[in-house]
Amino acid sequence: MSSTPSLLIENLAFAYPDGNQALYGVNLKIEKGERVALLGPNGAGKTTLVMHMNGIHPTAHGKVEVAGQLVDAKDKESLKSIRSKVGIVFQDPDDQLFMPTVGEDIAFGPYNMGKRGAELAAIVDDALRLVGMSEFKDRPPHHLSFGQRRRVAVATVLAMKPEILVLDEPSSNLDPASRRELADILRSLDITMVMVTHDLPYALELCERSVILSGGVMVADGNTAEILKNDELLKANRLELPVGFSV
Amino acid sequence: MSSTPSLLIENLAFAYPDGNQALYGVNLKIEKGERVALLGPNGAGKTTLVMHMNGIHPTAHGKVEVAGQLVDAKDKESLKSIRSKVGIVFQDPDDQLFMPTVGEDIAFGPYNMGKRGAELAAIVDDALRLVGMSEFKDRPPHHLSFGQRRRVAVATVLAMKPEILVLDEPSSNLDPASRRELADILRSLDITMVMVTHDLPYALELCERSVILSGGVMVADGNTAEILKNDELLKANRLELPVGFSV
Amino acid sequence: MHIPDGFIDLPTSAVFAAASAGAIAYSLAGARKQLDEKSAPLAGLTAVFIFAVQMLNFPVAAGTSGHLLGGALAAVLVGPYAATLALTVVLLMQGFLFADGGLSAIGLNVFNMGVLGVWGGYAVFLLVRKVLPKNKSSISIAAAAGGLISVPIAAVGFVIQYAIGATATFSVSAVLSAMVGTHILIGIGEAIITALTVGAVMASRSDLVFGWKNETSKLEIRAQK
Amino acid sequence: MRFLAVYFYCYVARTLKIKVETSHHHGHDVGERLYIHRHSVVHSLPAHPKIIAALLFIFTVVATPITWWFNFLGYFVLILVVAITAKIPLKTLFTRALIEVPFVFFAFLMPFFGKGEVVSVGPFDLYQEGLIAAAGILIKGTLGVLTAITLSTSTTAREMLRGLEKLKLPTLMVQIASFMLRYVNVVNDEMERMKVARESRGFNATGIKHWKVLATAAGALFIRSYERGERVHLAMLSRGYTGILPHEEPPKLSKSVWFTALALPISALTILAISLGFNI
Ligand SMILES: Nc1ncnc2c1ncn2[C@@H]1O[C@H](COP(=O)(O)OP(=O)(O)OP(=O)(O)O)[C@@H](O)[C@H]1O
Ligand SMILES: Nc1ncnc2c1ncn2[C@@H]1O[C@H](COP(=O)(O)OP(=O)(O)OP(=O)(O)O)[C@@H](O)[C@H]1O
Ligand SMILES: [Mg+2]
Ligand SMILES: [Mg+2]
Numbered sequence: 001m002s003s004t005p006s007l008l009i010e011n012l013a014f015a016y017p018d019g020n021q022a023l024y025g026v027n028l029k030i031e032k033g034e035r036v037a038l039l040g041p042n043g044a045g046k047t048t049l050v051m052h053m054n055g056i057h058p059t060a061h062g063k064v065e066v067a068g069q070l071v072d073a074k075d076k077e078s079l080k081s082i083r084s085k086v087g088i089v090f091q092d093p094d095d096q097l098f099m100p101t102v103g104e105d106i107a108f109g110p111y112n113m114g115k116r117g118a119e120l121a122a123i124v125d126d127a128l129r130l131v132g133m134s135e136f137k138d139r140p141p142h143h144l145s146f147g148q149r150r151r152v153a154v155a156t157v158l159a160m161k162p163e164i165l166v167l168d169e170p171s172s173n174l175d176p177a178s179r180r181e182l183a184d185i186l187r188s189l190d191i192t193m194v195m196v197t198h199d200l201p202y203a204l205e206l207c208e209r210s211v212i213l214s215g216g217v218m219v220a221d222g223n224t225a226e227i228l229k230n231d232e233l234l235k236a237n238r239l240e241l242p243v244g245f246s247v
Numbered sequence: 248m249s250s251t252p253s254l255l256i257e258n259l260a261f262a263y264p265d266g267n268q269a270l271y272g273v274n275l276k277i278e279k280g281e282r283v284a285l286l287g288p289n290g291a292g293k294t295t296l297v298m299h300m301n302g303i304h305p306t307a308h309g310k311v312e313v314a315g316q317l318v319d320a321k322d323k324e325s326l327k328s329i330r331s332k333v334g335i336v337f338q339d340p341d342d343q344l345f346m347p348t349v350g351e352d353i354a355f356g357p358y359n360m361g362k363r364g365a366e367l368a369a370i371v372d373d374a375l376r377l378v379g380m381s382e383f384k385d386r387p388p389h390h391l392s393f394g395q396r397r398r399v400a401v402a403t404v405l406a407m408k409p410e411i412l413v414l415d416e417p418s419s420n421l422d423p424a425s426r427r428e429l430a431d432i433l434r435s436l437d438i439t440m441v442m443v444t445h446d447l448p449y450a451l452e453l454c455e456r457s458v459i460l461s462g463g464v465m466v467a468d469g470n471t472a473e474i475l476k477n478d479e480l481l482k483a484n485r486l487e488l489p490v491g492f493s494v
Numbered sequence: 495m496h497i498p499d500g501f502i503d504l505p506t507s508a509v510f511a512a513a514s515a516g517a518i519a520y521s522l523a524g525a526r527k528q529l530d531e532k533s534a535p536l537a538g539l540t541a542v543f544i545f546a547v548q549m550l551n552f553p554v555a556a557g558t559s560g561h562l563l564g565g566a567l568a569a570v571l572v573g574p575y576a577a578t579l580a581l582t583v584v585l586l587m588q589g590f591l592f593a594d595g596g597l598s599a600i601g602l603n604v605f606n607m608g609v610l611g612v613w614g615g616y617a618v619f620l621l622v623r624k625v626l627p628k629n630k631s632s633i634s635i636a637a638a639a640g641g642l643i644s645v646p647i648a649a650v651g652f653v654i655q656y657a658i659g660a661t662a663t664f665s666v667s668a669v670l671s672a673m674v675g676t677h678i679l680i681g682i683g684e685a686i687i688t689a690l691t692v693g694a695v696m697a698s699r700s701d702l703v704f705g706w707k708n709e710t711s712k713l714e715i716r717a718q719k
Numbered sequence: 720m721r722f723l724a725v726y727f728y729c730y731v732a733r734t735l736k737i738k739v740e741t742s743h744h745h746g747h748d749v750g751e752r753l754y755i756h757r758h759s760v761v762h763s764l765p766a767h768p769k770i771i772a773a774l775l776f777i778f779t780v781v782a783t784p785i786t787w788w789f790n791f792l793g794y795f796v797l798i799l800v801v802a803i804t805a806k807i808p809l810k811t812l813f814t815r816a817l818i819e820v821p822f823v824f825f826a827f828l829m830p831f832f833g834k835g836e837v838v839s840v841g842p843f844d845l846y847q848e849g850l851i852a853a854a855g856i857l858i859k860g861t862l863g864v865l866t867a868i869t870l871s872t873s874t875t876a877r878e879m880l881r882g883l884e885k886l887k888l889p890t891l892m893v894q895i896a897s898f899m900l901r902y903v904n905v906v907n908d909e910m911e912r913m914k915v916a917r918e919s920r921g922f923n924a925t926g927i928k929h930w931k932v933l934a935t936a937a938g939a940l941f942i943r944s945y946e947r948g949e950r951v952h953l954a955m956l957s958r959g960y961t962g963i964l965p966h967e968e969p970p971k972l973s974k975s976v977w978f979t980a981l982a983l984p985i986s987a988l989t990i991l992a993i994s995l996g997f998n999i
Contacts, residue, residue, distance in 0.1 A: 013715055014713070017699055017701040018390060018697075018699065018700075020390065024713075024714060024715055024716035025715040040422075041422045041424070042394030042397075042398070043395050046392075047392060051953075054957055056956075056957065060713060061713045080961075083957050083958070086957075088957055090950070090954060091420070092339075092341070092393065092950075094339070094341070094947070095950040096954050098955060107965060108955070108960075108965060111965040112959030112961065112965075113959055140265075142905075142908065145290045145293075145294060146294065146338050146416075151289070156958065160958060169393075169420060172419040172420050173289075173416060173445065175287075175445050175485045175486065176445060176485065176487040177485035178289060198422050198426075200423065205490075216716065217716050238424035238425065239422065239423050239424070240423040242492070243452075244448075244491070244493075245489070245492065301919060303915050303918075327921060330920070331921050337916075341943075342916060345912075345916050345917065345939050346939065347694060347697070347698075347939055355917070355922070359920060359921035360921055387942070389939075389943055403920070498856070498859075498860035499777055499781055499859050499860055499862065500780065500781050501856055503781070518889075522891055525891060526891065534898065534962070536949070537898075538897070538898025538902060539898065539899075539944055541898075542899050542903050542905075542906045543906065543944060543945075545899065579892055580895060580899075582892065583892055583896045583899055586888075589867065590870065590879050591879065592818060592867075593815060593818050593868045594818050597773060597774055597777050597863060597866070597867055598778055598781050598863065661855050661856070663832050663846065663849040664832050668832075694939065694941065695941060695942060699942060699946070
């Protein structure tokens with residue numbers, strides 16, 4: 001008898017409003033505390049899948065459950081509670097940052113969760129320190145470099161202390177040191193995590209389990225090291241290990 | 248007696264309108280046919296520097312010359328000729344794509360350079376084939392996945408057949424196979440190239456020479472392999488080779 | 495089209511301000527009814543877009559240029575209620591931040607562009623849509639008609655206000671013919687841009703167009719490997 | 720026919736003035752762009768008393784009969800004093816005032832029309848009635864514009880919105896407006912980005928033949944901003960947004976704040992009252 005999974009996706013299909021179908025029946029079950037890498041070629045549907053995990057894309061077909069709770073775009077109350085549990089770092093930091101200053105942006109989530117005053121300030125400062133952006137607190141986010149925006153985007157979500165952390169290519173555009181620092185941060189968190197990435201060594205470093213999404217369906221699910229050893233599988237899904245790297 | 252360099256930057260300083268200074272006197276000379284990697288931590292000023300190479304940011308202090316021609320934001324005629332020579336692939340593909348369909352977007356540059364009819368169509372098809380996006384010709388670019396947009400962005404610039412190709416983190420968000428394919432394409436082009444990247448093995452693979460920009464000044468310039476062997480230099484500039492990788 | 499302070503006398507301004515306020519109250523009630531998670535930001539975005547395209551000038555003829563009003567466009571995209579609210583917000587912001595349109599004349603300007611332009615344009619849109627076949631390109635054509643007419647309708651509003659409360663000396667008929675004449679020309683520009691914009695939205699996000707009912711597409715399920 | 724020409728000119732003028740406004744600012748916050756940061760009494764006042772003061776002042780100006788010339792002189796002095804107190808560069812003040820140029824054209828034509836007495840100025844025969852009406856439009860319009868500019872250079876866009884909210888602008892409209900302010904930067908940036916992208920690929924808008932490209936750009940811009948906004952809004956919802964932006968509750972205003980803010984309209988009303996006495 002296992003406990004309720006953190007995330008349960010069953011037979012999920014989705015088409016964009018222009019008629020493009022991106023998901024063709026996806027199944028995925030993630031237990032509490034697992035760290036799962038979501039791999040797959042460009043256009044596989046990874047981002048589309050991620051957007052279903054807190055009801056940003058309404059479930060058109062199939063079902064999505066977060067900690068046993070059904071994600072239903074029509075039920076505003078339950079959506080709110082789901083969104084306080086699932087923190088998503090978007091692939092494009094420009095989609096994530098909207099307040100006039102970095103500090104206010106990071107405060108946004110915790111504020112909505114009822115934090116105020118000194119407690120709020122402390123959360124903001126911690127999150128900024130974590131991603132090394134303390135000096136940028138009063139700068140407008142859209143006046144930062146791409147990599148700096150990415151770091152702030154990560155901080156906005158970490159500040160909410162979600163139960164499930166979903167990251168869509170968090171390491172892209174980060175300089176190598178920041179990339180490692182982010183890995184250290186993520187490893188130190190004791191939460192359920194889904195990470196989309198094209199960086200296979202990064203996936204291996206952080207996640208015991210990997211799934212491969214390709215053409216809108218799941219084509220593999222297993223131990224990361226096992227998957228990365230399966231050359232044929234990788235090749236069929238436009239994945240390759242970097243030259244000189246071996247599992 | 249050397250020939251005129253492809254790109255000559257002397258003592259370039261720049262501050263953003265909000266007063267943030269990003270460049271503090273940059274010098275860089277790139278000879279015809281060279282491939283140079285531009286490395287450096289997040290916020291170093293790489294993108295800012297790139298934006299000077301075709302006059303998008305007007306030269307506020309110092310000078311920038313492309314193939315002997317001064318980049319002068321006030322001289323519209325010369326700017327036009329410079330822009331037909333320098334092709335920039337922006338860090339954010341959304342900055343690059345603006346037409347309603349992928350095909351029209353790629354045709355845009357060559358059309359402005361006077362190409363028409365069958366010739367134009369052939370250019371577009373070639374560019375699409377090169378980045379593996381032929382099937383997406385009639386799709387709107389903003390309805391593509393991030394990695395797909397990145398590939399189209401590269402194609403729009405390749406279609407212009409520039410003399411100098413400047414790429415701002417071209418490989419980020421690409422799946423590993425696309426990343427390698429892009430490397431193959433870039434290697435096959437016989438042009439001057441500047442590539443901003445945080446992916447050091449990628450830099451090593453493609454560029455003989457590397458420069459490091461940090462805090463708005465050039466802190467290193469030399470053979471890529473030499474630079475990547477200099478641990479101290481790398482460390483001082485938040486650069487690290489991936490675990491398990493050695494030059 | 496943005497009337498400055500002092501052009502129309504205070505009593506007239508007050509009357510039209512009251513009329514505008516009524517229209518806004520009506521729109522608020524209507525917009526609340528159709529409100530879901532997305533409508534406020536979408537109306538905000540429409541406001542931004544109108545604000546932006548009012549700055550995007552397009553060449554009309556020999557070195558002259560005009561700008562969009564956006565009333566019909568907004569109505570077709572987000573519905574007339576939200577469109578009136580969006581236009582009002584745009585005019586408020588233009589008045590308070592850019593000094594474009596007098597602060598004592600905001601009621602007048604809202605009436606012309608946010609009420610007459612929006613509802614007039616939307617009415618024409620509905621009429622034209624009714625006579626055309628039910629397909630995507632009809633929406634653009636109907637929107638174009640709405641855009642074309644909305645500009646002279648707004649101009650007529652200006653002329654009425656002029657006739658009632660202006661201190662200027664041009665005869666009302668001269669102003670009427672000049673305003674309507676030029677605004678029909680500008681309306682052509684408005685029609686083209688409205689049609690192209692609605693067409694562009696229809697092409698890729700027809701679900702966003704208020705004046706169009708979307709049918710949901712069928713989903714295909716593929717076997718998991 | 721002449722009217723046609725005039726109206727076209729009005730639109731040209733609108734275009735010109737907008738070019739003046741936008742060309743040398745680039746990539747800036749639109750709110751910041753108009754606001755000029757200074758330390759002054761005017762800046763330190765909260766927005767809603769300032770808005771009320773500006774409105775009352777403008778109403779006073781508009782209500783004053785146009786032949787009471789000295790009143791207007793007084794008003795001009797008053798608003799200039801406020802502008803100077805707010806340390807607004809006069810050049811900025813007057814450049815921004817170009818916004819009313821279209822109606823200046825309108826006004827300049829007015830003396831050519833009308834009835835009654837005619838005065839000759841050089842080669843022109845001008846109607847006195849027209850001249851007075853034109854002067855009215857110019858003077859009142861200019862005062863209105865100067866007031867609004869003084870307000871917007873000393874108040875950030877966000878404060879202005881807060882002020883309007885305090886003055887009971889309906890919540891839904893406040894929401895729309897705050898989205899607008901936020902996205903105006905996004906759209907502006909997207910526009911700028913698209914322009915850069917176009918120019919980087921050898922495009923320069925010069926005339927009618929580029930209509931198509933610009934119109935397509937408008938369509939694309941709309942979708943882009945729309946979708947960007949949609950995604951950003953979803954990101955906000957993901958972080959628990961319920962329609963209310965975080966803000967600090969401001970303290971209750973003291974009487975002296977109100978008095979300082981209302982000094983401008985009170986002075987103007989005093990002038991009006993005095994002149995009323997003279998004119999009865
Ligand atoms: N807004 C949209 N409208 C229509 N189709 C879309 C939209 N966004 C993505 N698609 C399409 O849906 C498919 C899945 O896209 P998605 O963004 O989920 O891919 P992805 O796996 O995240 O790719 P990447 O690694 O490049 O980010 C792609 O074929 C893409 O072209
Ligand atoms: N629009 C802007 N306004 C003000 N400051 C900016 C703007 N864009 C960038 N900056 C600042 O200028 C500096 C250099 O930014 P730039 O984008 O050139 O960095 P970068 O080297 O490209 O970084 P990354 O690797 O993260 O892309 C940074 O400190 C950044 O915060
Ligand atoms: Mg993606
Ligand atoms: Mg950069």
